[in-house]
Amino acid sequence: MYKNPSKFNSEIATLIKHLSEILPLNDNEKAIIEELFVPRRIKRRQFIHHEGDVCKYANFVVQGCLKMYMVDKDAKEHNLQFAIENNWIGDLGSFHSGEPSKLYVEAIENSIILQITKENLYRLYDEFPKFNKVFRIMKENQIVEYQKRILQNISSTGEERYLDFLNRYPHLLNRISNVQIASYLGVTPVFLSMIRKKLAQS
């Protein structure tokens, strides 16, 4: 009995489905995706990218959860992004510029990701220019998300940001600890605990 009736393995099938929702792909385009992306299993607490290294891969999350964060001068972590199923993660700046990264990418859960190198991604863009459009649209969507987050950060209190996080990402609550959420919101775990206590009372 076959687990996977498609001609692609299930990791690649997930990615192809994700890309097809942005723009339908033909068989050639699906084939090159399968050729250029490499699956990788990551254990909880394992790093796929480290500060000081040049970011070598663009990463698509098939299963699991990862975080990308900065470590400040006081050794405190600040979460820039979480990535779960169908999200992309990686230091885009370092990836394209080739300069050393200031970010870490670490698995929060055991995860399965698909990786593509810069050389292969550029080959993808060259041989199938349509992917420029696919990725342009993806990047535009990401910009809109970042704009919302910046406006939140400069205009609202920690409590308001937490309430918005609850509304926007309810499915993340079971998977991510409050320490991680606090680091994403830009408050301390202690203060997030106080926010939660206050909200529970009212």
Place this chain on the structure above:
Amino acid sequence: MYKNPSKFNSEIATLIKHLSEILPLNDNEKAIIEELFVPRRIKRRQFIHHEGDVCKYANFVVQGCLKMYMVDKDAKEHNLQFAIENNWIGDLGSFHSGEPSKLYVEAIENSIILQITKENLYRLYDEFPKFNKVFRIMKENQIVEYQKRILQNISSTGEERYLDFLNRYPHLLNRISNVQIASYLGVTPVFLSMIRKKLAQS
């Protein structure tokens, strides 16, 4: 005596130069840019986009300075972005989704911009797919900028953010009031004044 020896007017020439620095353009590509972008003069304090409206144009700044901001429930403005020469500005989310915007775009100085409608931009992408690559790269650069800003917002104090602003955008200081800078940094004008006093003393 001709002011402008190029076959393009000077506004379009500025845009073509900007785009060519991302990816060289041939004559056909330059011609379609001239065809699809429309110059417009904007006076200080004039709006080119208003909350509640659908964003109809992508805007390239040839000369001058504009700001994009949100107004919160207490009628306070929060600056998401400044745009000077060679910057783009507009509510990307509303532009692509067709949903009403929550942002304003207003000129801080008398300005000259080039506008393109959604229909014409999509025509540009269709007829000259290369522009998908040009704009993909532009969006990626913008994402990197936004990532830096988010990390700053969640990891540093108002004073640190102001110092970083001074380093990063020294050329903006003569053009933008402290009220506007405070709104961009996410602090009150009163507090920015205190920061500046403290820095001047030390």
Place this chain on the structure above:
DNA sequence: CGTCTATTTGAATGTACTCAAAAGCGGTGG
């Protein structure tokens, strides 16, 4: 010169952080 806006100053208050300690919650091994 007067008007409008931007900036500064001061005092009181609210938001958020630090430090330290206690309480809760899985896991793991004896």
Place this chain on the structure above:
DNA sequence: CCACCGCTTTTGAGTACATTCAAATAGACG
């Protein structure tokens, strides 16, 4: 099964960061 370990969350007290409100001062512009 329980004792222990490591990690997360909570609590409390004191402090720092940032805001509000009100008023004074300083610049910019017609």
